[in-house]
Amino acid sequence: MRAVIAEDSVLLRVGLTKVLEMAGFQVAAEAGDAEGLLAAVAEHRPGLALIDVRMPPGFTDEGVRAAVEIRRRWPGTPVVLLSQYVEERYAADLLSANTSGVGYLLKQRVADVADFVAAVRRVADGGTALDPQVVAQLLLRRDSDPFARLTPREREVLVLMAEGRSNAGIAQALVVSESAVAKHINSIFAKLNLPVADVDHRRVLAVLRFLGASRD
Secondary structure, eight states, rough: OOOOOOOOHHHHHHHHHHOOOOOOOOEEEEESSSSHHHHHHHHHHEEEEEEEOOOTTTTSSSHHHHHHHHHSSSTTTTTTEESSSOOHHHHHHTTTTTTTTTTEEEGGGGGGGHHHHHHHHHHTTTTEEEOOOHHHHHHOOOSSGGGSSSSHHHHHHHHHHTTTHHHHHHHHHOOOOOOHHOOOOOOOOHHHOOSSHHHHHHHHHHHHHHHHHOOO
């Protein structure tokens, strides 16, 4: 699978290239700014775009705006945003339009190569990967319904859901049975008043409902 990397730090860009190549990706192009990123995506039509949130010239939200533009011009292109800090509004901006093939990770995750590669692959395959620190921080900030109704365990499950883990993966992380995880997830859906629909879709909606509420 071809990938395009947009990162203004040369050292990090080289590191990301090596990690993706070791994971079996073909890095078709590298860019140091949003303009170069858009040009690279137009030329190579990659199966994954790995994008720094803050890039030249302003070092604010250039990467986010470029990611949104990529999704507008080439719908379905998987994108993963990388950020130095937890900036949850950027995750909400990117996820507000479409939840498939989208990721938002902290750069420190790159150090854990196995987890990072797993998250990137999940996004490339059409899934969603949110950094657990983003969701955890949002959970700490919320103090009103409906999220106040979630139990501590349900909040833990929601964080793991945001990471894109399956019921089996959540069960393994929390050392509980899969049936217990299913009960927690159904309770989360009920407390967030999510309509009965495809389970995978509701898993993403649960996180998105929280992200959207945090911006009010």
